[in-house]
Structure formats: C-alpha cells, structure tokens
Amino acid sequence: MKHWKNGIILPLALLLLWWLLTKYKIFSPYLLPSPQTTFVIFGQLCLDGTLWQNIYVSLARVFAGFFCACAVALPLGIICGRSRYFSDFCWPTLEFLRHVPPLASIPLIILWFGIDEASKLVIIFLASFFPLFLNTYSGIKNCDKKLLEVGSTLHFTAWQKARYIQLPAALPSITVGLQLSLGYSWRALIGAELIAASSGIGYMILDAEQMSRPDIVLVGILCIGIIGSIMDWSFMYVTKLLMPWQENSEA
Amino acid sequence: MTIQLNALNKVYSTPSTTVTALAPTTLTFTEHSFNIIVGKSGCGKTTLLRLLAGLELPSSGNIAFENPNPKIGFVFQEPRLMPWLTVTENIAFGIKNKTTDTGELANTRIPFLLATLGLENFAQIYPSQLSGGMAQRVALGRTLLQNPDIILMDEPFSALDYFTRHGLQQTLLELFQKERKSIIFVTHDVEEAILLGERILIMQKGSVTSDISVPIPYQRDLSSPLVINLRKQILIGIE
Ligand SMILES: Nc1ncnc2c1ncn2[C@@H]1O[C@H](COP(=O)(O)OP(=O)(O)OP(=O)(O)O)[C@@H](O)[C@H]1O
Ligand SMILES: [Mg+2]
Numbered sequence: 001m002k003h004w005k006n007g008i009i010l011p012l013a014l015l016l017l018w019w020l021l022t023k024y025k026i027f028s029p030y031l032l033p034s035p036q037t038t039f040v041i042f043g044q045l046c047l048d049g050t051l052w053q054n055i056y057v058s059l060a061r062v063f064a065g066f067f068c069a070c071a072v073a074l075p076l077g078i079i080c081g082r083s084r085y086f087s088d089f090c091w092p093t094l095e096f097l098r099h100v101p102p103l104a105s106i107p108l109i110i111l112w113f114g115i116d117e118a119s120k121l122v123i124i125f126l127a128s129f130f131p132l133f134l135n136t137y138s139g140i141k142n143c144d145k146k147l148l149e150v151g152s153t154l155h156f157t158a159w160q161k162a163r164y165i166q167l168p169a170a171l172p173s174i175t176v177g178l179q180l181s182l183g184y185s186w187r188a189l190i191g192a193e194l195i196a197a198s199s200g201i202g203y204m205i206l207d208a209e210q211m212s213r214p215d216i217v218l219v220g221i222l223c224i225g226i227i228g229s230i231m232d233w234s235f236m237y238v239t240k241l242l243m244p245w246q247e248n249s250e251a
Numbered sequence: 252m253t254i255q256l257n258a259l260n261k262v263y264s265t266p267s268t269t270v271t272a273l274a275p276t277t278l279t280f281t282e283h284s285f286n287i288i289v290g291k292s293g294c295g296k297t298t299l300l301r302l303l304a305g306l307e308l309p310s311s312g313n314i315a316f317e318n319p320n321p322k323i324g325f326v327f328q329e330p331r332l333m334p335w336l337t338v339t340e341n342i343a344f345g346i347k348n349k350t351t352d353t354g355e356l357a358n359t360r361i362p363f364l365l366a367t368l369g370l371e372n373f374a375q376i377y378p379s380q381l382s383g384g385m386a387q388r389v390a391l392g393r394t395l396l397q398n399p400d401i402i403l404m405d406e407p408f409s410a411l412d413y414f415t416r417h418g419l420q421q422t423l424l425e426l427f428q429k430e431r432k433s434i435i436f437v438t439h440d441v442e443e444a445i446l447l448g449e450r451i452l453i454m455q456k457g458s459v460t461s462d463i464s465v466p467i468p469y470q471r472d473l474s475s476p477l478v479i480n481l482r483k484q485i486l487i488g489i490e
Contacts, residue, residue: 146331153304153325154345154397164347168335245335245377 033215041215042222050204055223058189058200061117065124065192066185070178072125073133077177080133081140081170082162094133102126103191110195120192127188128181135177139170172246175239182235186228252321252400252433254280254303258312261298272298274458275312280401282317283431287448288459289438290489295457296437300325300403303435324399326407330386332378332393339365339374341389345396364392368422384415391419395426404436408443420446424469441485445478446471453488461488 015035021027022034029037045051080087102109102123113119143166151161193202201220208216240246258275273295280286288296301307303314304325324345332341342361365371368388378386387407394402408416424447427434438444444451445465453461463484471478 146327146329147333149306150325150327150331150333150344152306153323154347154393156347160347164344165333168333171335243335245379 030212031214033218038215038218038222042219045216045219051219051223054199054201054204055227058193058202059227061120061192061200062124062182062185062189065121065188066128066182068121068125069128069132069181069185073129073177073181074136074174077133077136077174078140078162078167078170081137082166087137087141094130097126098130098134102188106191106195115196119195120197123192123195124185124188127191128185131180131184132174132177135173135180136170139173139177140166142173143169171243175243179232179235179239182231183228186224186231190224252317253282254317254321254401254433255315256312257315259299259302259309259314260311261295261302261307262310271457273302274456276459278452278459280433280435282433284433285427285447285449286433286435287438287444287451288435288454289441289444289451289485290454292439294454296439296454297405298457299454300405300435300437303401304403318400321401322397322399324394324397324402326387326390326394326402326404328406328409330378330383330390332381332386332389334378337375337377338370338381338385338389341378342392342396345393360396360398364395367426368392369418382415384411384419387411388419388422391423399432401433401435404434406437406439409438409440416443423447428469441482441489442473444485445473445481451485453485455489461485463488 018032019035022029022032033041042051076090080090105126106123109119109122113122147165147169148161151165156164189200190202190205193200194206197203197206201223205217205220208214208220256276256278258277259273260275261271261273263270263272276299288299290296298307302309304323306325333344336344339361342364343357346357362371365374368391370385370388370392373381373385378389381389387410391407408419411419420443423434426432436447448465451461451463451465452459453463463481465481467475467477467481473479
C-alpha cells in the first residue's frame with residue numbers, strides 16, 4: 001500500500017484517455033459513453049438503490065458458494081494430504097473435474113439444479129473448489145519432514161502432529177488457496193448469473209446489454225473490479241493480522 | 252538411565268547399493284554421563300543418534316533402556332523451530348503433548364530456561380527474526396523443557412561462530428553439572444569433544460573404534476599437556 005501513489009498514475013491516465021476519446025467523439029457515445037455520463041448513471045444507480053441491491057445479491061451468492069467450497073475443499077484437501085490411500089482414491093476423479101471449466105457444464109447444471117439459486121451456487125462452488133483444494137493438499141503434503149521429526153522426538157501422536165505441526169505449517173498455503181478461491185468465485189459470478197438471473201451485478205450487466213445501455217455495463221464492470229480488489233485486499237489484511245510471523249519474514 | 256546397545260546395526264539399501272551406516276555395535280552408556288561421539292563426515296554418527304531416538308528402526312540388534320519408557324530429547328543440527336510460534340511458544344512446544352500439570356511447568360520452568368539460555372528479551376519474537384545461535388538456544392530450551400533423562404545432540408553448535416559456540420558449550424556444561432542428565436553429543440570438532448566429554452567415542456566407517464574416558468575436571472584448559480596429549484590420541488584415532 002505504500003506505493004499507491006505510483007499505482008494511481010495508470011488509472012488516471014486511462015481515465016484521461018477515456019475522456020479524450022469521448023470528448024473528440026472518436027467512438028460514438030452509443031458504444032463508449034463518456035466518463036461524465038457513466039458517473040452520473042453510477043450516482044443514479046446508487047441513489048435509487050438498484051446498484052446496492054444487485055451488489056448485495058451477488059455478494060451473498062459468492063459468499064454462499066465460497067463457504068460451501070471451503071466446507072468441502074478444506075477437509076478433503078487435509079485428508080488427501082495426510083492419507084496416501086485416500087489421495088490415490090480421489091485423484092483421477094478430481095484431475096478430470098479440474099480440467100472442465102464450470103461454464104462448460106452450465107447446460108447440465110441448469111438441467112439438474114434448475115435456474116434458481118442452487119445452480120448459481122454450484123457454479124461458484126465448482127470455480128472456487130480447486131484452487132483451495134489443491135493448495136490445502138500441497139500445503140499439508142509438503143510439510144517439512146524435519147518439523148514432523150521434531151514431533152516424533154517430542155513423542156507426539158499422529159493426531160498431535162497433524163494438529164500442531166502439519167496444519168499450522170500448511171496455513172500459508174491454505175491462505176493462498178482461500179485467496180485464489182475467493183477471487184475465482186467472484187469471477188465465476190457472471191457465469192453463474194448468466195443463468196436466467198433476475199438480480200445481481202451479472203444480471204445488471206446482461207440486462208443493460210439488452211437495453212443497449214453501455215454506461216450501465218461500464219458501471220457494472222467497474223463495480224466488479226473494485227469490489228474484487230476490496231475483497232482481496234481485506235482478505236490479505238486479515239491474514240496478515242492472523243499470521244504475524246509471515247509478515248515478519250517478508251519484512 | 253543406562254542404555255545398552257546390543258549388536259545394533261543399520262544398513263540402508265537403495266536399488267543400486269547398500270550402505271552399512273552402523274556396523275553391529277555393542278556398547279553401554281552409563282547414567283549421568285556426558286558422552287561424545289566424534290568422527291569424520293559419513294561415519295554413521297547421525298545414524299546412531301537417530302536409532303537411539305527411535306527415528307530409524309535398526310536393521311538388526313536392539314537398544315535396551317533401563318526404564319522401558321525413557322524420556323529422550325533430541326537437539327538437531329538445525330534449530331527446527333516452528334516458524335509460526337514465538338520463542339516462548341516454541342519452548343513450550345516441548346510439552347504440547349502433555350495434558351496434565353503443564354501450567355505449573357510453564358509458569359516456573361519456562362522463565363527459568365529463558366533466563367538460563369539468555370533469551371528473556373526475545374520471548375515474544377518469531378524464529379525468522381532470530382540469529383542462528385539464538386534459534387539453537389530455543390531448540391535446546393524446547394528439549395530441556397521436556398525434562399528428558401537422555402539428551403541426544405547432533406552437532407548442535409556446528410553452524411555457529413566461535414563465540415556463540417563457546418557460550419552455548421558453557422551453558423550446556425552448567426546445565427549438565429546442575430541437572431546431571433545423560434548426554435550423547437555428536438560432533439566432528441575435536442576441541443569441542445575435549446571441552447565437553449567425560450567419555451569420547453571415536454567412530455570410523457560405521458563402527459566405534461576407540462572408547463576414551465576423560466578424567467579431567469571441567470573448565471578444561473586446551474593448552475595443558477594432558478589435554479594436548481588427549482587431542483593427539485583422538486586425532487590419531489580418527490585418521
Ligand atoms: N536415509 C539414508 N538412505 C541411505 N543412506 C543413508 C541414509 N542416511 C544416511 N545414509 C548413509 O549412511 C552413512 C552414515 O551417515 P550419517 O548421516 O550417519 O553420517 P554422519 O557421521 O552423521 O556424517 P556427518 O558428520 O556428515 O553428519 C553415510 O554413508 C550415508 O550416506
Ligand atoms: Mg550427521
């Protein structure tokens with residue numbers, strides 16, 4: 001965050017470019033609305049509450065999907081990381097699923113889960129499952145053998161080694177997984193809201209497209225980017241608080 | 252507690268070769284003794300310690316401890332601290348598996364160890380901020396908190412500079428004289444062996460070839476004729 005001053009230059013330059021492009025009518029305003037109109041629309045959407053409503057709905061979906069993914073991916077990753085047998089058992093299946101983008105299975109998902117909230121949850125779940133699972137798995141599995149030996153010399157039981165050594169040692173990796181996974185679920189949101197949604201940021205964008213309102217589309221895109229960044233940033237902030245030793249080693 | 256090795260043997264087999272890391276060895280370590288194992292790199296010192304600690308299983312032979320459930324502490328060559336725990340928590344990690352009366356231990360023994368090891372001012376610091384010498388002290392503290400009957404140490408000071416090593420050797424000697432643990436200490440440093448050992452075992456290519464007892468009182472003077480002779484004897488033994 002120290003270098004935000006440098007980071008702000010490019011966005012400002014792009015904003016200026018955007019303004020110049022529209023000021024000199026290089027693109028028609030039907031294709032590229034000016035910054036001014038976009039911000040006016042943004043204000044209107046904020047004031048009449050539609051934007052907040054949509055953001056709220058989208059965030060609720062993302063968090064619901066993300067928590068479902070956590071609830072499955074974390075334990076599964078830990079078990080696979082600990083048990084060779086179990087990971088051999090699951091691996092081919094998971095490897096297959098990993099290569100199928102959730103968007104490819106949308107037709108089936110609609111067929112099986114309908115067009116309501118359930119199918120959106122499933123898509124977000126599928127998108128956020130693998131980064132978390134894989135990072136948890138490798139974090140647990142690649143635990144430093146030397147630290148585990150310390151557990152042996154201290155006469156730890158298998159459970160104590162898992163709880164006091166493997167799990168904390170895997171935390172940084174698990175955190176990266178959580179962060180990626182949260183980002184992926186946010187990105188998958190639009191895919192999920194492609195399914196006949198009637199609310200949410202993705203719906204707002206699609207609806208605006210059909211009404212030929214590029215200004216609203218732009219507002220939607222800006223919101224997605226900004227909210228995504230805020231989520232990521234707050235997540236990192238919280239993890240730094242929870243894992244002070246990590247911050248120290250970076251500094 | 253006495254430890255009896257009976258034809259203890261360890262062979263590592265890889266697809267291409269087999270290495271006899273420890274040829275069948277019969278040996279007794281007596282109670283409250285400071286034993287040094289010295290020898291060239293690859294002669295099987297670590298293997299012997301790991302067998303004693305139960306980190307490796309013997310290929311044949313066995314180890315008989317006087318007490319069937321010996322409390323054994325191990326200090327590795329590297330500190331092996333848990334990076335997510337502070338110095339105090341790392342020391343307390345040594346008794347993490349005990350469910351009873353850890354409170355009393357934590358309240359009295361940890362401050363004592365922090366003081367003895369000169370770590371009072373670093374109690375709340377994470378390992379990444381410690382120097383190698385301090386980290387090794389924490390590792391020693393973690394082992395001592397277990398209050399083991401036997402302490403196994405694998406070249407614990409070899410990565411440290413002369414002054415830090417000297418300081419830790421003195422600390423260890425004081426602790427040994429005060430608490431009379433059995434210590435089995437591996438080193439490849441002959442001077443360290445002479446400064447610390449009551450008994451010096453020399454290993455060559457997987458077997459113990461000399462067994463020298465050192466009846467010189469502590470705070471040994473490296474320039475005294477007795478010590479110089481001993482040094483010669485050990486160097487000849489290792490070659
Ligand atoms: N896990 C293993 N697999 C195969 N061979 C091994 C293994 N561990 C040790 N050895 C072999 O056993 C022999 C003794 O090794 P050991 O580590 O006990 O030596 P050391 O005396 O501790 O040496 P150093 O002073 O370098 O630590 C060596 O030849 C080594 O290559
Ligand atoms: Mg060794």
